[in-house]
Amino acid sequence: xxxxxQFNVAVVGATGAVGEQILKLxxxxxxxxxxxxxxxxxxxxxxxxxxxxxxxxxxEAKQESFEGVDFALFSAGGDVSRALAPAAVxxxxxxxxxTSAYRMDPNTPLIVxxxxxxxxxxxxxxxxNPNCSTIQMVAALKPLxxxxxxxxxxxxxxxxxxxxxxSAINEMLRQTKEVLEGREVEADILPVSSLPVKHQIAFNAxxxxxxxxxxxxxxxxxxxxxxxxKIMGDDDLQVTATCVRIPVVYGHSExxxxxxxxxxxxxxxxxxxxDAPGVTLQDDIGTQTYPLATDAAGKLDxxxxxxxRDLYHPLALNMWIVSDNLLKGAAWNAxxxxxxxxxxxxx
Amino acid sequence: xxxxxQFNVAVVGATGAVGEQILKLxxxxxxxxxxxxxxxxxxxxxxxxxxxxxxxxxxEAKQESFEGVDFALFSAGGDVSRALAPAAVxxxxxxxxxTSAYRMDPNTPLIVxxxxxxxxxxxxxxxxNPNCSTIQMVAALKPLxxxxxxxxxxxxxxxxxxxxxxSAINEMLRQTKEVLEGREVEADILPVSSLPVKHQIAFNAxxxxxxxxxxxxxxxxxxxxxxxxKIMGDDDLQVTATCVRIPVVYGHSExxxxxxxxxxxxxxxxxxxxDAPGVTLQDDIGTQTYPLATDAAGKLDxxxxxxxRDLYHPLALNMWIVSDNLLKGAAWNAxxxxxxxxxxxxx
Numbered sequence: 001x002x003x004x005x006q007f008n009v010a011v012v013g014a015t016g017a018v019g020e021q022i023l024k025l026x027x028x029x030x031x032x033x034x035x036x037x038x039x040x041x042x043x044x045x046x047x048x049x050x051x052x053x054x055x056x057x058x059x060e061a062k063q064e065s066f067e068g069v070d071f072a073l074f075s076a077g078g079d080v081s082r083a084l085a086p087a088a089v090x091x092x093x094x095x096x097x098x099t100s101a102y103r104m105d106p107n108t109p110l111i112v113x114x115x116x117x118x119x120x121x122x123x124x125x126x127x128x129n130p131n132c133s134t135i136q137m138v139a140a141l142k143p144l145x146x147x148x149x150x151x152x153x154x155x156x157x158x159x160x161x162x163x164x165x166x167s168a169i170n171e172m173l174r175q176t177k178e179v180l181e182g183r184e185v186e187a188d189i190l191p192v193s194s195l196p197v198k199h200q201i202a203f204n205a206x207x208x209x210x211x212x213x214x215x216x217x218x219x220x221x222x223x224x225x226x227x228x229x230k231i232m233g234d235d236d237l238q239v240t241a242t243c244v245r246i247p248v249v250y251g252h253s254e255x256x257x258x259x260x261x262x263x264x265x266x267x268x269x270x271x272x273x274x275d276a277p278g279v280t281l282q283d284d285i286g287t288q289t290y291p292l293a294t295d296a297a298g299k300l301d302x303x304x305x306x307x308x309r310d311l312y313h314p315l316a317l318n319m320w321i322v323s324d325n326l327l328k329g330a331a332w333n334a335x336x337x338x339x340x341x342x343x344x345x346x347x
Numbered sequence: 348x349x350x351x352x353q354f355n356v357a358v359v360g361a362t363g364a365v366g367e368q369i370l371k372l373x374x375x376x377x378x379x380x381x382x383x384x385x386x387x388x389x390x391x392x393x394x395x396x397x398x399x400x401x402x403x404x405x406x407e408a409k410q411e412s413f414e415g416v417d418f419a420l421f422s423a424g425g426d427v428s429r430a431l432a433p434a435a436v437x438x439x440x441x442x443x444x445x446t447s448a449y450r451m452d453p454n455t456p457l458i459v460x461x462x463x464x465x466x467x468x469x470x471x472x473x474x475x476n477p478n479c480s481t482i483q484m485v486a487a488l489k490p491l492x493x494x495x496x497x498x499x500x501x502x503x504x505x506x507x508x509x510x511x512x513x514s515a516i517n518e519m520l521r522q523t524k525e526v527l528e529g530r531e532v533e534a535d536i537l538p539v540s541s542l543p544v545k546h547q548i549a550f551n552a553x554x555x556x557x558x559x560x561x562x563x564x565x566x567x568x569x570x571x572x573x574x575x576x577k578i579m580g581d582d583d584l585q586v587t588a589t590c591v592r593i594p595v596v597y598g599h600s601e602x603x604x605x606x607x608x609x610x611x612x613x614x615x616x617x618x619x620x621x622d623a624p625g626v627t628l629q630d631d632i633g634t635q636t637y638p639l640a641t642d643a644a645g646k647l648d649x650x651x652x653x654x655x656r657d658l659y660h661p662l663a664l665n666m667w668i669v670s671d672n673l674l675k676g677a678a679w680n681a682x683x684x685x686x687x688x689x690x691x692x693x694x
Contacts, residue, residue, distance in 0.1 A: 204640050207653050239659070240451075240663070245597075247550060247553060247593070257501050257587060288542060291554075292546060295554055310587050
């Protein structure tokens with residue numbers, strides 16, 4: 001691989017929870033980087049980060065920063081992506097955007113490589129990385145969708161606080177100590193830092209992630225619904241979601257009910273999941289084996305278990321889907337997309 | 348009320364998590380007690396407990412213990428109920444059994460007073476108290492069942508560790524400290540103390556409560572499915588459940604999807620819930636108001652929020668149901684049944 005093409009890569013939001021994981025993965029995967037540019041808000045500019053044993057200084061992200069950049073990975077919030085991604089595209093960069101800014105834009109492909117890598121090439125400069133809870137669900141459901149068709153999905157999530165950033169992790173750990181020590185619990189960040197009301201997350205289950213829409217669903221739930229339909233390319237797919245934050249640090253879990261379009265054999269379903277790329281089946285009730293957030297944390301795959309036939313609906317089944325929300329749910333999916341782009345350009 | 352009839356009451360399992368709550372409620376509710384007998388296993392016999400300012404000594408539960416008892420409240424495990432409830436009935440006691448021993452027995456009414464108090468009188472000496480996660484769900488769904496009919500329920504639970512007893516609470520708190528201090532986490536009790544494999548519950552979500560059946564469902568899930576059908580008295584009602592333990596001390600939360608038999612107005616649904624006995628509606632997205640386990644802990648009601656119309660199925664809606672699993676989910680429901688029995692005998 002010594003004569004492989006190398007690329008100029010920019011990481012925007014390099015000091016965030018997802019940005020850190022992106023850098024770790026680019027290093028581990030030996031992504032063919034000629035020049036790495038680490039970008040952030042003015043606040044973090046000047047900090048240094050080690051990459052491949054070399055100290056890199058973080059620069060403030062500006063339009064000009066993207067001059068000569070081949071691939072730009074954005075995870076600094078929707079406003080930053082909206083402000084800078086078009087300028088990066090103008091300068092010839094392909095942007096992989098981890099925010100919700102462009103996900104539902106009809107001109108922007110929304111990609112989970114195991115599901116719809118074939119539409120990456122339709123991009124016009126920006127490729128969107130889906131919401132964390134969507135990614136793991138569609139990766140696990142894709143083999144069933146291809147084999148049987150899917151008519152309905154009803155999902156309830158058990159989401160880790162790391163999805164709300166490092167400050168939410170710190171808040172949960174601090175609140176946990178406050179409860180253990182019998183002190184008053186303070187809530188400053190969750191459920192939504194920009195909204196007035198805060199709720200304790202330690203030893204609790206909070207059924208709000210992101211703001212509410214008028215229809216009573218949260219944006220997190222709407223993201224799961226709309227993004228799943230877009231990624232599957234299926235406007236007839238009926239999806240319902242209830243998104244809940246629980247006191248877990250890393251790893252989103254999902255209780256998923258699925259109605260297929262044809263009858264199925266439950267052992268064939270397990271076999272399909274077992275053979276699916278990026279999916280690990282952990283499903284043995286005899287040994288109490290099923291996916292757990294604490295096991296999935298730090299791993300790249302989507303883990304599936306508790307696969308069982310519904311007792312009443314002849315075409316329905318239930319399953320439990322777990323993945324590290326910062327890895328497959330964010331950084332790893334983005335790096336996978338970058339690897340697809342890089343390998344296309346090698347040809 | 349000075350000339351009201353008084354009763355001889357026995358509490359079996361008086362030192363357990365539920366037994367303690369039963370005693371507290373009998374006291375708070377000024378239940379008309381002539382004589383209170385506290386019973387337990389040989390292990391706890393001899394301990395003393397205060398009730399209404401008087402010290403009571405706990406005796407070992409034997410068949411003869413129930414001589415002269417009017418009402419016996421059992422919460423000492425299924426084996427104890429199976430061994431002693433028939434002997435108590437022979438001696439003229441009416442047993443309110445909080446274990447799963449008699450719940451599905453066709454001769455035993457399974458009671459949630461707000462739902463089916465009318466069948467209490469059909470008892471033949473034993474009345475069963477349903478599973479905690481079932482009670483709060485049927486209490487909240489009853490007004491919708493009566494008004495519209497219900498065809499399907501799909502529920503995912505977020506259950507507190509107190510449902511597995513005081514030792515499970517202690518295990519979770521100990522594991523939490525172990526994680527915070529960076530020590531190795533030991534798991535001895537959860538998910539099921541009698542099974543060989545244990546999993547960490549601190550900062551985790553464990554999709555197993557009780558043992559597995561061959562069909563892939565856990566007994567907890569089967570309890571929710573079967574008990575809901577029995578309490579509603581509806582063999583056509585389709586129920587699916589996924590039961591998950593999360594690191595919460597008190598209060599079960601449930602994400603519930605419901606398909607009604609007729610079209611509905613969502614504001615009428617809210618009004619019905621608001622007016623339902625034993626149900627408190629907490630549903631205002633403008634003020635981020637919805638039920639939370641930490642708020643429900645210590646309260647008697649079932650709390651309902653996140654009520655919203657499904658985006659695709661014209662007869663479906665979603666809701667979030669929370670209640671204290673030791674109170675309405677166990678002790679309070681049992682004491683409510685005892686109050687019904689007592690008030691019948693006043694007449």
